[in-house]
Amino acid sequence: MSEDGYKGPAITADVTRDLYPNGRENVYILDVAAGTGMVGERLIKHGFVKVDALDPSQGMLDEAREKGVYQKFICAYFDGKEQNIPPDTYDAVVICGGCTNMHLPCDCLREVVRLVKPGGYFVMATRPFHLTTVDEYKGRFENLIDQIESEGKWTKIRKDTVPGYHGEHEGIVFVYKIN
Template identity: 30%
Template sequence: MSDCTRTVDDIKTFLQCWKGYDSQQTASFYDVWAKTYEEDSEKINYRAPNLVVDFLNANYPTSNRGDVQVLDVACGSGLVAKLMLELGFKHFVGVDGSKNMLDLATATGYYKDLRLAVLGTEPLPAESGTYDVVVIVGALRHEHIPVSIIRELCQAAKPGGYVCMSRVDPNSELGDKYKECMEKELRLMEEEGLWSCVTNEEMKNYMIDVSNKQEDKFLVGTMYLYRKSLK
């Protein structure tokens, strides 16, 4: 039974504990959070899935969405697939490091396959050159998935396929370092001819800054859409 009485302050306190966690510890943390993840996400105004899916919708070709193979990395409970289904996407494979989050995703019935892997310590369990769209929301940040995953996302996409990513900028020095490192990798991969940037956009209201105990300020972030090279 979930605890519907949790306040935003309770959630802020709860989310303090993952500071300094490695990827494995964070995945275990989500095993605990799974029970209240969706209710808590609503309370802290976690808008990333809506913002990213709107961004993808605005920039992805409109035809044949029903045939598109989607890899939803760090799929969590399935919030991204839920929104993509409403836009006509139908075929989803999900990956996540938390068994309990994957159980929630299984219960939705949206996914034809769900795979457990703690990324950063295990390789992305996805066939190379297979997916028309690879999407990752809410997990490119410190204590979650290291920047090295980005090459694997590109590898999983078909030639000409799309990779849609979002990154939140926590109000900390750590966040800035992640951003720097991610943008360097994106540029490098473009220089190597692996893909090209279709567009990117700032996210103004990603979610309430849970590290700020005094006020309910919003965090910002960035969404990126890349297209894998055809060669």
């Protein structure tokens, strides 16, 4: 996909880098919907060291393993149910390209809140097109993000569109700080 002008992983990794000007080697990250590891590859180039990959496809995880960038490989659906991971485990959860048709359900946002330590971050990138056209997301995804914020569980740091996310298509980047 990178040869197809897919900049999502680079955008996601750059946004995460900018949240941590120092001490990236101590930041523990879960890359949800890691796929073949394109986000992890870029995080490591930015100086992050402790990155786990979660994806329901063992084939994808096997490819990601070959990149030599992840610590743990979790073969599971991120489907809103509790993962077999203790609360407040990660400093950040990143999701790039996970919100498309037939992928992550909205409910998984609450699991992000459970997994990230207070003071940590949720970083997500996708095409806004998916959020407005996929039945699971339209009228729900951004409302749930706002609802979680109104419950005081996280605080918006940024939510904005970025050009050139995938070819000529723009992306949308969400960054929330867990309270």
